[in-house]
Amino acid sequence: MTENEITLALIRSLKEGRTNDFQMILDELQPYDIAVQYQRLPEKHRERFLLHLNIRQLTELMQELHRSDQVRLLERMPIDQSTKVLDLMDNDDLVSLLSDLEPNLIEELLSRMNRDESSYIQKTMSYPPETAGRIMNNRYVWIPRYYTIRQAIDKIREFAEIAEYLNYLYIVDEDKQLVGVVSYKDLILGELDDEIEEVMYTRVVKVDALTDQEIAADIIGRYDFITLPVVDTENRLLGIITVDDVIDVVMQEANEDIEKLSASGKAIDFKTPPLIAAYRRLPWLILLLFIGLISGGIISRFEDTLQTVVALAFFMPMIAGMTGNTGTQSLAVVVRGLVAEQPDRKGTIKLIIRELWVGIIIGVTCAILIMLIAYVWQGNIVLGLVVGSSLLLTLIIGTLAGTIIPLILYKLKVDPAVASGPLITTINDILSLLIYFGLASLFISRLM
Amino acid sequence: MTENEITLALIRSLKEGRTNDFQMILDELQPYDIAVQYQRLPEKHRERFLLHLNIRQLTELMQELHRSDQVRLLERMPIDQSTKVLDLMDNDDLVSLLSDLEPNLIEELLSRMNRDESSYIQKTMSYPPETAGRIMNNRYVWIPRYYTIRQAIDKIREFAEIAEYLNYLYIVDEDKQLVGVVSYKDLILGELDDEIEEVMYTRVVKVDALTDQEIAADIIGRYDFITLPVVDTENRLLGIITVDDVIDVVMQEANEDIEKLSASGKAIDFKTPPLIAAYRRLPWLILLLFIGLISGGIISRFEDTLQTVVALAFFMPMIAGMTGNTGTQSLAVVVRGLVAEQPDRKGTIKLIIRELWVGIIIGVTCAILIMLIAYVWQGNIVLGLVVGSSLLLTLIIGTLAGTIIPLILYKLKVDPAVASGPLITTINDILSLLIYFGLASLFISRLM
Numbered sequence: 001m002t003e004n005e006i007t008l009a010l011i012r013s014l015k016e017g018r019t020n021d022f023q024m025i026l027d028e029l030q031p032y033d034i035a036v037q038y039q040r041l042p043e044k045h046r047e048r049f050l051l052h053l054n055i056r057q058l059t060e061l062m063q064e065l066h067r068s069d070q071v072r073l074l075e076r077m078p079i080d081q082s083t084k085v086l087d088l089m090d091n092d093d094l095v096s097l098l099s100d101l102e103p104n105l106i107e108e109l110l111s112r113m114n115r116d117e118s119s120y121i122q123k124t125m126s127y128p129p130e131t132a133g134r135i136m137n138n139r140y141v142w143i144p145r146y147y148t149i150r151q152a153i154d155k156i157r158e159f160a161e162i163a164e165y166l167n168y169l170y171i172v173d174e175d176k177q178l179v180g181v182v183s184y185k186d187l188i189l190g191e192l193d194d195e196i197e198e199v200m201y202t203r204v205v206k207v208d209a210l211t212d213q214e215i216a217a218d219i220i221g222r223y224d225f226i227t228l229p230v231v232d233t234e235n236r237l238l239g240i241i242t243v244d245d246v247i248d249v250v251m252q253e254a255n256e257d258i259e260k261l262s263a264s265g266k267a268i269d270f271k272t273p274p275l276i277a278a279y280r281r282l283p284w285l286i287l288l289l290f291i292g293l294i295s296g297g298i299i300s301r302f303e304d305t306l307q308t309v310v311a312l313a314f315f316m317p318m319i320a321g322m323t324g325n326t327g328t329q330s331l332a333v334v335v336r337g338l339v340a341e342q343p344d345r346k347g348t349i350k351l352i353i354r355e356l357w358v359g360i361i362i363g364v365t366c367a368i369l370i371m372l373i374a375y376v377w378q379g380n381i382v383l384g385l386v387v388g389s390s391l392l393l394t395l396i397i398g399t400l401a402g403t404i405i406p407l408i409l410y411k412l413k414v415d416p417a418v419a420s421g422p423l424i425t426t427i428n429d430i431l432s433l434l435i436y437f438g439l440a441s442l443f444i445s446r447l448m
Numbered sequence: 449m450t451e452n453e454i455t456l457a458l459i460r461s462l463k464e465g466r467t468n469d470f471q472m473i474l475d476e477l478q479p480y481d482i483a484v485q486y487q488r489l490p491e492k493h494r495e496r497f498l499l500h501l502n503i504r505q506l507t508e509l510m511q512e513l514h515r516s517d518q519v520r521l522l523e524r525m526p527i528d529q530s531t532k533v534l535d536l537m538d539n540d541d542l543v544s545l546l547s548d549l550e551p552n553l554i555e556e557l558l559s560r561m562n563r564d565e566s567s568y569i570q571k572t573m574s575y576p577p578e579t580a581g582r583i584m585n586n587r588y589v590w591i592p593r594y595y596t597i598r599q600a601i602d603k604i605r606e607f608a609e610i611a612e613y614l615n616y617l618y619i620v621d622e623d624k625q626l627v628g629v630v631s632y633k634d635l636i637l638g639e640l641d642d643e644i645e646e647v648m649y650t651r652v653v654k655v656d657a658l659t660d661q662e663i664a665a666d667i668i669g670r671y672d673f674i675t676l677p678v679v680d681t682e683n684r685l686l687g688i689i690t691v692d693d694v695i696d697v698v699m700q701e702a703n704e705d706i707e708k709l710s711a712s713g714k715a716i717d718f719k720t721p722p723l724i725a726a727y728r729r730l731p732w733l734i735l736l737l738f739i740g741l742i743s744g745g746i747i748s749r750f751e752d753t754l755q756t757v758v759a760l761a762f763f764m765p766m767i768a769g770m771t772g773n774t775g776t777q778s779l780a781v782v783v784r785g786l787v788a789e790q791p792d793r794k795g796t797i798k799l800i801i802r803e804l805w806v807g808i809i810i811g812v813t814c815a816i817l818i819m820l821i822a823y824v825w826q827g828n829i830v831l832g833l834v835v836g837s838s839l840l841l842t843l844i845i846g847t848l849a850g851t852i853i854p855l856i857l858y859k860l861k862v863d864p865a866v867a868s869g870p871l872i873t874t875i876n877d878i879l880s881l882l883i884y885f886g887l888a889s890l891f892i893s894r895l896m
Contacts (some may be wrong), residue, residue: 001651028651032671157777160636165674167615186607186631196658203449203476221699223480226674226694243691244672247698251669254702255784256710270795271784281777282810285843287775289814293821300762310755313764314748316876318740319763325736329729335720336703347718357722362730366737368689373741395733429765 035064105145136239330402359399483512581657584687778850807847
């Protein structure tokens with residue numbers, strides 16, 4: 001059945017009140033598909049659609065919807081129903097939803113929820129955004145160390161419904177300290193009467209709740225884990241981070257890098273209203289406006305040179321543009337390279353020397369090319385030499401600036417991606433104009 | 449024990465030939481940690497380290513190393529050992545390794561491998577790069593539809609060692625057609641004598657082997673799956689894609705977008721030699737050089753205007769820079785937005801209108817600002833008006849160009865990220881200079 005056929009079948013079963021047929025169709029759908037169907041339904045059928053869902057299905061639907069639709073659905077449900085849904089939701093999804101609501105609404109919702117759940121949610125929300133603690137959830141299975149494999153399997157069976165993934169079991173001692181981990185595969189391959197202590201790994205890979213979410217994601221990716229335990233400073237197990245959240249984190253961090261590299265402003269998507277989008281983009285543009293004026297100021301210092309040889313203006317956009325671009329190229333290579341590996345001192349020096357060579361190769365190639373073009377176009381060999389040698393110098397400097405500045409920021413523990421537009425562009429614009437007009441002024445008598 | 453202490457303990461046990469101690473340390477380490485330790489070891493201890501690893505450990509080590517280290521390790525091992533390692537490696541890792549080797553070496557390695565494994569590898573390698581078929585592996589468990597849960601669990605136990613993840617079992621019929629899926633959780637919650645056919649989902653979410661890897665990754669991310677089945681055109685089960693590969697795909701695709709948006713050239717990392725890095729970056733720069741010359745050509749057409757009012761040159765970099773930047777901002781928003789959602793016709797029109805408003809708000813703000821600055825700086829109200837109204841127009845046009853061009857490319861099924869540097873910059877540079885000098889020429893008599 002195609003999506004369309006399913007929608008029609010759902011509407012028909014709703015209209016004719018065939019609850020069994022309705023549930024049979026839903027049973028074959030994944031939560032994501034249920035959400036797609038809900039959104040495809042005409043408004044007038046949605047009410048009845050919701051009435052026919054059980055709490056588990058409502059919860060699954062809730063978790064798949066976009067933020068604004070989640071809030072609307074929450075308001076639509078009777079209070080006791082919405083409370084049950086909130087209790088059942090994965091904590092990390094709930095925390096992410098609550099983070100966007102008004103404080104008094106959060107309080108109201110939390111006060112109605114199951115005490116254990118709401119106190120876990122409150123604890124999670126007390127961690128700063130973008131930390132491991134903030135994206136963890138409590139849908140894991142833990143066992144005491146004195147269990148046998150048989151007891152562990154029994155406990156898994158009991159908690160299978162609640163646990164998000166069953167791939168690992170975490171072993172804690174009396175103080176809830178995390179002392180081991182055992183994979184479900186190990187349980188299957190072991191003997192039922194083996195003791196967990198015998199088969200568990202004691203060297204547990206874990207993160208502190210305050211760890212940056214990017215690092216936690218990196219660990220899961222590196223070890224190919226499905227879940228990663230989160231502990232407090234006393235090594236007490238607080239929750240787990242799951243691989244599906246990691247995909248979101250990786251995507252989010254890549255988007256943040258792109259936002260910074262293109263100076264496009266934070267968190268603008270297709271639904272952001274124009275005023276907010278403009279407000280988020282304006283700071284960068286105003287900054288660039290002033291940077292552009294600095295360039296203008298430099299040009300004005302060489303007003304006489306320019307007045308004498310107006311042709312100099314023809315090559316200005318090209319030199320500034322290319323210097324800016326080679327800087328951005330190097331910046332992008334460094335920013336994304338740092339995501340994959342963190343070089344030591346030796347590696348850093350090697351990288352800078354590599355980029356110096358890149359700058360020289362690029363510079364020589366482009367300089368020869370532009371020298372020929374400038375000569376052919378303007379019929380002035382000195383102009384060709386001035387433009388060519390300016391381009392050589394500015395390309396080398398631009399490449400190095402795009403490499404060294406983000407590396408320095410990285411050492412200073414500032415996100416190197418912010419070096420983006422403003423810093424690199426300013427430096428490269430100013431340097432390229434100074435070099436270009438400086439050289440031109442030196443040879444002014446031969447340029448005329 | 450810290451990493452350092454482990455390294456020392458490993459070296460000590462190797463030197464003193466205490467094989468048991470050595471294995472006890474290794475048993476507690478994850479594959480990734482074993483690879484880290486191997487790379488930390490001084491060269492002289494590596495030989496002995498490798499001698500003490502069993503085939504499974506060697507395979508795990510192999511899978512964690514970087515490409516160049518993998519090749520070196522492969523050459524280091526005796527032939528029969530390396531063959532066994534290749535047989536045991538996850539197919540997707542092996543395919544990715546082989547893809548980078550010489551054709552005759554690939555053939556030699558494949559000819560020594562287990563027949564089933566090598567024919568699977570060859571089939572996988574026959575799919576184009578960046579497709580689902582290329583990143584799939586055969587480490588899954590399948591069962592016939594007439595099994596009971598008990599039989600299924602027995603089969604899982606038998607294949608647990610081989611299967612990468614046990615979260616789902618795939619059900620195939622006599623023709624190896626994929627007819628259902630059952631999660632391990634369902635097995636645990638069911639009765640041992642239930643028939644698989646009764647509990648399985650028949651609406652299996654799957655992808656064709658020729659599907660783009662980005663789409664496959666998107667499906668896993670959307671459904672929160674751990675594995676996703678890959679089928680051929682006849683719905684025969686070919687393999688699975690696993691979530692750990694998806695993280696790599698998401699990272700790779702984000703990097704590709706960044707490479708295109710910053711026109712930084714394909715696949716340059718910290719280890720790329722300078723000549724290759726320069727070679728990959730040069731095409732963009734040479735393109736930009738000619739684009740810069742087009743701008744220069746436009747300026748040369750207004751030589752007289754510029755000669756009369758040299759001050760016009762002062763604002764040139766600012767206008768071109770800001771128009772370019774607002775275009776890049778819009779481009780980044782559209783490119784990343786399209787990763788998250790694919791708008792229909794109505795959504796597209798809404799987006800364009802949104803960006804029009806953004807352009808107007810940004811344009812009016814910046815135009816007023818620059819008008820005042822230009823007036824104060826140059827003491828010429830007409831110059832202020834020309835610069836301000838040029839900026840207003842170019843910012844609106846630049847914003848729209850950065851929105852509409854990638855949307856058109858997307859409709860034409862071209863990756864919108866390639867609109868980056870070249871296309872948007874050219875158009876915006878040319879338009880901004882034409883508007884600026886055009887307006888200036890109109891008011892030339894009042895500018896003097």
